[in-house]
Amino acid sequence: MNAVVGRHDLLMVTLDTLRYDVAAELVAAGRLPNLAQVLPDGRWERRHTPGSFTYAAHTAFLAGFLPTPVGRGPHPRLFAARFGGSESTAPHTWVFDDADLPTALAAAGYHTACIGGVGFFNKRGALGSVLPGMFAESHWDPELGVASPTSFEAQVACAERVVGALDPDRRLFLLVNVSALHQPNWFHLAGADPADGDTRETHAAALEYVDRHIGRLFRAMSGRRPCFAIVTSDHGTAYGEDGYTGHRLGHEVVWTVPYAHFTLDPGQW
Numbered sequence: 719m720n721a722v723v724g725r726h727d728l729l730m731v732t733l734d735t736l737r738y739d740v741a742a743e744l745v746a747a748g749r750l751p752n753l754a755q756v757l758p759d760g761r762w763e764r765r766h767t768p769g770s771f772t773y774a775a776h777t778a779f780l781a782g783f784l785p786t787p788v789g790r791g792p793h794p795r796l797f798a799a800r801f802g803g804s805e806s807t808a809p810h811t812w813v814f815d816d817a818d819l820p821t822a823l824a825a826a827g828y829h830t831a832c833i834g835g836v837g838f839f840n841k842r843g844a845l846g847s848v849l850p851g852m853f854a855e856s857h858w859d860p861e862l863g864v865a866s867p868t869s870f871e872a873q874v875a876c877a878e879r880v881v882g883a884l885d886p887d888r889r890l891f892l893l894v895n896v897s898a899l900h901q902p903n904w905f906h907l908a909g910a911d912p913a914d915g916d917t918r919e920t921h922a923a924a925l926e927y928v929d930r931h932i933g934r935l936f937r938a939m940s941g942r943r944p945c946f947a948i949v950t951s952d953h954g955t956a957y958g959e960d961g962y963t964g965h966r967l968g969h970e971v972v973w974t975v976p977y978a979h980f981t982l983d984p985g986q987w
Contacts, residue, residue, distance in 0.1 A: 719796045719812035719946075724826060726981070727945040728891040730779070731935070733928065733976075734772060734836050735900045735965060736951035738764055740922050741976035749922075750929045753949070756936070762976035764788050767953045770973060771966040773838045775952035776849050776895070780818045785950055785977045796948075796979070797822075820852040820891065828889045831880050833873050834858035835897025853893070855880065864897045867905045870928050873897075878938045886942055894935065898924045901955070901964075918957045937987035945982040951975035 722728075733741075741762050744750050754760050765785035769775030778784075782797040794808035799822075800815050807813060814822030820830040832839065832853040840846040840858045850856035857880075861872045873894055884890055899921060904910045907923040939945040954972045956962040965972045 719810060722946045723812045723823070724889065725944070727889055727939055727943055728823070728828070729935075729939045729945050729947040729982075730891075730893045731896060731932075731947065731949045732776065732779070732893070732952045733896045733899055733925070733949065734952055735921075735955040736925060736976060737918075737921065737954035737971055738762065738951070738974045738976045739971065740918060741925065741951070744922055744925055749926055752929050752933045752936075756947070756949075756980050756982070757978045758980060763978060765950070765975055765977040766973050767951070767975045770953050770968065772836050772895075772952055773845075773849070776838070779950075779952070780820060780849070780852060780893075782814075782819060784948065785975050788974075818852050820854075820893075823891045824854060826889075828891045829854060829884055830891045831855040832857070832893045833862065833876050833880070833895070835862055835869065835873065835895040836864055836900055839895055862897065864900045865902065866897075870896055870898045870931050874931050874934045874938070877935055881938045881941065890939075892939065895952075896928060898928050899951075916957070921955070921957070933987050936982050940982035940984050940986060943984065946979070947982055948977075948979045950977040 745754050765787055767775050767785045768778035768783045787793045792805040795806045795811050797819055798807045798811045798813050800813050816822040824830050830853045832850050839850050841850055857876050862869055901916045903924040904916050904920045906927045907920040953965050955965045956969055956971050959971055962969050
């Protein structure tokens with residue numbers, strides 16, 4: 719990352735509540751054609767999240783604690799705040815002295831921007847302002863939120879405006895918290911009815927919806943220079959497994975998440 723920071727634009731896409739099993743099944747079945755183009759070897763990496771709900775996971779991510787590879791560690795990190803005795807800071811790790819990654823990247827000359835999705839980004843109160851408050855520019859409105867059937871299209875359009883308004887010579891770090899996977903998601907499945915509620919199948923349909931539009935986001939972020947992208951879930955969610963529904967709980971479908979990082983080259987999209 720020491721060769722990337724300062725040269726590339728940076729994109730972090732958090733697919734809020736996306737389960738690893740659903741993500742892996744869909745890409746293996748050819749149902750995610752756009753994401754399959756950029757996932758290393760065409761597959762998601764199975765990782766463990768540091769938080770079981772949005773606020774906890776994103777606070778960790780933005781301190782440099784991305785989802786951890788499955789298996790024995792220590793696992794070297796891409797970014798890390800300087801911390802004595804850290805076993806996951808390696809020579810390739812970009813080490814910073816600030817408490818969070820957006821502040822550190824701003825000090826390194828980046829414009830930092832956040833496009834929110836779920837309520838922890840809505841800026842409607844003190845708690846909903848913490849995460850977006852880390853960024854120089856932040857966006858949220860109901861059309862980007864969980865109740866909107868076109869939330870991701872609106873988020874991509876917002877990202878295009880953020881990139882278009884920026885000086886071409888200014889590096890950009892953009893976080894997009896994708897709300898489409900989060901409950902309610904029943905409306906992404908053709909023929910579904912609100913009375914049927916959210917299911918593993920509607921969750922999968924929401925991911926297919928995101929895949930249909932994510933190429934526009936990749937094109938916008940790689941139009942000026944190479945872009946280093948991280949695409950991950952912040953946590954999974956349960957649909958009745960072992961009697962559990964939702965997240966903020968310790969179940970395998972919640973703590974196991976899909977992860978990938980890769981470089982988007984200009985003209986690739």
